Amino acid sequence: MIYDAIIIGRGPAGLSCAIYTTRGNLKTLVIGKTDSMLFKADKIENYYGFEHPIGGKELFETGEKQALRLGAEIKEDEVVGIEKTDNFKVICVNGEYEAKTVLLATGAPVVKAPVRKLDQFEGNGVSYCTTCDGFFYRNKKVGVLGYTDYAVHEALELMAFTSDITLYTNGMPLNISDKHKDSLSKLRISENKIKELDGQDKIEWVVFEDGSRESIEGLFVAYGSASSTSFALKMGIATEGKSIKVNDKMETNIPGLFAAGDCTGTFKQIAVAVGQGAIASRQMIEWVRKKR
Amino acid sequence: MIYDAIIIGRGPAGLSCAIYTTRGNLKTLVIGKTDSMLFKADKIENYYGFEHPIGGKELFETGEKQALRLGAEIKEDEVVGIEKTDNFKVICVNGEYEAKTVLLATGAPVVKAPVRKLDQFEGNGVSYCTTCDGFFYRNKKVGVLGYTDYAVHEALELMAFTSDITLYTNGMPLNISDKHKDSLSKLRISENKIKELDGQDKIEWVVFEDGSRESIEGLFVAYGSASSTSFALKMGIATEGKSIKVNDKMETNIPGLFAAGDCTGTFKQIAVAVGQGAIASRQMIEWVRKKR
Numbered sequence: 001m002i003y004d005a006i007i008i009g010r011g012p013a014g015l016s017c018a019i020y021t022t023r024g025n026l027k028t029l030v031i032g033k034t035d036s037m038l039f040k041a042d043k044i045e046n047y048y049g050f051e052h053p054i055g056g057k058e059l060f061e062t063g064e065k066q067a068l069r070l071g072a073e074i075k076e077d078e079v080v081g082i083e084k085t086d087n088f089k090v091i092c093v094n095g096e097y098e099a100k101t102v103l104l105a106t107g108a109p110v111v112k113a114p115v116r117k118l119d120q121f122e123g124n125g126v127s128y129c130t131t132c133d134g135f136f137y138r139n140k141k142v143g144v145l146g147y148t149d150y151a152v153h154e155a156l157e158l159m160a161f162t163s164d165i166t167l168y169t170n171g172m173p174l175n176i177s178d179k180h181k182d183s184l185s186k187l188r189i190s191e192n193k194i195k196e197l198d199g200q201d202k203i204e205w206v207v208f209e210d211g212s213r214e215s216i217e218g219l220f221v222a223y224g225s226a227s228s229t230s231f232a233l234k235m236g237i238a239t240e241g242k243s244i245k246v247n248d249k250m251e252t253n254i255p256g257l258f259a260a261g262d263c264t265g266t267f268k269q270i271a272v273a274v275g276q277g278a279i280a281s282r283q284m285i286e287w288v289r290k291k292r
Numbered sequence: 293m294i295y296d297a298i299i300i301g302r303g304p305a306g307l308s309c310a311i312y313t314t315r316g317n318l319k320t321l322v323i324g325k326t327d328s329m330l331f332k333a334d335k336i337e338n339y340y341g342f343e344h345p346i347g348g349k350e351l352f353e354t355g356e357k358q359a360l361r362l363g364a365e366i367k368e369d370e371v372v373g374i375e376k377t378d379n380f381k382v383i384c385v386n387g388e389y390e391a392k393t394v395l396l397a398t399g400a401p402v403v404k405a406p407v408r409k410l411d412q413f414e415g416n417g418v419s420y421c422t423t424c425d426g427f428f429y430r431n432k433k434v435g436v437l438g439y440t441d442y443a444v445h446e447a448l449e450l451m452a453f454t455s456d457i458t459l460y461t462n463g464m465p466l467n468i469s470d471k472h473k474d475s476l477s478k479l480r481i482s483e484n485k486i487k488e489l490d491g492q493d494k495i496e497w498v499v500f501e502d503g504s505r506e507s508i509e510g511l512f513v514a515y516g517s518a519s520s521t522s523f524a525l526k527m528g529i530a531t532e533g534k535s536i537k538v539n540d541k542m543e544t545n546i547p548g549l550f551a552a553g554d555c556t557g558t559f560k561q562i563a564v565a566v567g568q569g570a571i572a573s574r575q576m577i578e579w580v581r582k583k584r
Contacts, residue, residue, distance in 0.1 A: 012340055012341075015340055016340040016563055019337075019338050019340060020338055023337075023338055045311075045315075045358070045362065046311050046312055046315060046570070047341065047566075048304055048307055048308040048311060048355050048358070048562075048566045048569070049304075049339065049341060049342070049346075049351055049354055049355055049358070049566075050341070050354065050358060051354050051357040051358045051361065052358075052361075054341075059341055062341055062342065062343050063340050063341055065343040066337070066340070066341070066342060066343045066344075069343065069344075070337065248540065266571075267570060267571050267574055269567075269570050270340075271308055271566045271567045271569065271570035272567040272570050272571060273567075274339075274340045274341075274563045274566065274567060275561075275563045275564040275565075275566060275567020275568065276567060277340070277563070278338070278559060278561050278563035278564050279558075279559055279564060282559055
């Protein structure tokens with residue numbers, strides 16, 4: 001089955017868009033983990049329409065109920081990849097889904113992996129995109145920096161190029177779904193805390209806090225959840241800094257792919273995200289109508 | 293007393309902005325009549341955060357309570373003019389107020405006056421701006437098309453140039469506040485329904501449905517409430533069609549003057565208006581900080 005619209009992200013931008021696309025008669029699937037920034041908001045008093053402060057969790061849940069009531073489908077899952085086919089294929093930890101149009105509403109790009117000298121080796125052995133750069137590391141000794149399903153997904157993708165892959169969790173406890181547990185056996189796993197990266201012109205060493213070091217030829221960063229930035233790199237979505245570049249219709253440079261909310265680098269407010277979600281919906285409805 | 297911010301309009305764009313400016317420590321005054329488009333919305337189900345549909349009136353009232361609770365001041369009044377001084381002077385039916393920055397959130401431009409051939413004589417005797425064009429009608433026989441305080445205000449302004457002024461209500465009942473009732477005696481009033489305007493190259497006649505006609509040299513349109521378009525004409529605010537032209541920061545071409553919501557010609561949705569109000573607030577707070 002092909003959805004009309006898949007919305008990646010369950011925060012205000014995504015749900016506002018879903019409310020509109022559903023009412024606009026698009027078969028709409030919202031995918032995301034229950035980890036919107038909203039949850040960190042204890043008390044929201046600047047979103048129009050609520051006399052008294054409302055908790056972030058409450059707003060999140062109310063918004064979901066609203067979208068469900070109108071007919072949207074919501075899946076708790078983590079998106080690890082998006083591919084452009086005739087439509088769009090959205091790859092999650094627990095399944096793959098296809099849609100005619102996609103909205104990126106993944107929130108603010110995740111915080112950088114806390115590893116010293118990561119920046120310094122970007123483009124010199126440090127990559128954020130297995131799809132883009134995996135090919136350059138055929139039969140080489142590579143690492144994936146991460147501890148979640150997303151990191152395992154990236155590691156598995158690298159297996160097309162090399163079998164010498166270490167998952168560096170940087171001291172973080174592994175947070176992997178059942179689906180990926182078996183795959184872990186194909187990987188070497190290092191749970192040591194990393195002190196820094198080292199090398200001459202390009203990355204050569206991972207140096208641990210206990211003073212030990214391991215040689216490496218490439219390191220792929222997939223720390224935490226896949227962010228809009230990861231999708232941008234893999235799909236060639238134009239960015240400005242770490243944000244998805246959109247025009248005033250919320251269109252990215254890829255036809256049929258839209259973005260809204262914090263991932264567009266806008267004023268990071270619920271009000272703005274909700275407005276952008278609505279604007280995006282109008283274009284998405286238009287897009288699907290033309291495709292039908 | 294000078295306000296930091298005056299917000300013209302009591303709909304979602306204006307109130308969302310007021311919520312932010314007040315929290316941003318700006319002394320904020322919201323002015324408008326209780327006539328937001330919201331009131332016409334019986335049931336709103338596409339604004340994020342409400343599981344069940346909410347009435348437009350209820351949302352309007354809740355939003356006002358929210359802004360009041362945070363410290364905004366709200367006045368029920370009709371704005372008939374804005375003047376650029378060192379700050380901005382906002383002229384209402386019942387008073388004048390001054391502020392360092394102003395937001396136009398007046399909603400969609402009002403419907404055109406329903407008079408045939410009005411378009412045809414635009415620029416040829418038909419004007420939407422007494423401030424701009426009054427001077428050209430010194431000692432001439434002019435009319436003002438309208439029936440509200442705004443029309444009387446415009447007629448009074450024309451008295452600087454001519455005393456031969458007829459208020460054409462086009463069959464509408466006069467809707468004038470006490471403040472202006474005395475001024476009516478200075479005007480000739482015609483409550484006949486107009487059939488059309490007539491003239492060769494420029495306006496010469498007002499033709500009534502009963503077949504009678506009156507000669508005229510100029511007709512100033514001030515039908516219904518003063519809209520964003522009226523302010524734009526008077527102040528030289530750049531427009532696109534009938535909408536206020538803003539950039540992605542909600543800045544108009546006049547420094548310190550911002551616009552948000554339906555008057556900017558955007559997707560006419562509460563979600564979008566609320567987002568634009570928030571974005572405008574950020575610039576207004578910045579503007580006042582620089583002025584202090």
